[in-house]
Amino acid sequence: MTRQAYRGHLIEVAATxxxxxxGYEATIADEATEIHRHRLVQPPGTFDSREMAHDHAFASARAWIDGSPLHWPFAPPHA
Structure with missing residues (x-):
């Protein structure tokens, strides 16, 4: 499983x-509380390589986070 932090969230991706x-299964959790916020799934056979699956999973997760941000006071400070 591969992890990435983004805008106060933790994204975990497992290729299938x-x-x-x-394909992939991705979960998105609040980084501070580890509360699950969303799950993304693409079935096996969707992508030709594991790398393509991971890239798509992280891009989709970041897009979901951008559209569903954490709200104050839980949002991390922005630089």
């Missing part, structure tokens, strides 16, 4: 594989 290619 099948005979036709790769």
């Amino acid at each position: 594989s099948g005979p036709q290619g790769y």
Whole structure:
């Protein structure tokens, strides 16, 4: 499982594989409280490589976070 922090969230991605290619399961949690906020899934066979699956998962998770930000007082300070 691969992790990435983004705007006060923790994104965890696990690639899934099948005979036709790769997919992923991604979870998005509040980084401070670890409360689960969202889950994204693409079935195996959606992507040709594990790297493509990971790239798509993280891009989709960041897009979801941008559209569903944490609200004050829970939002991290922005520089």
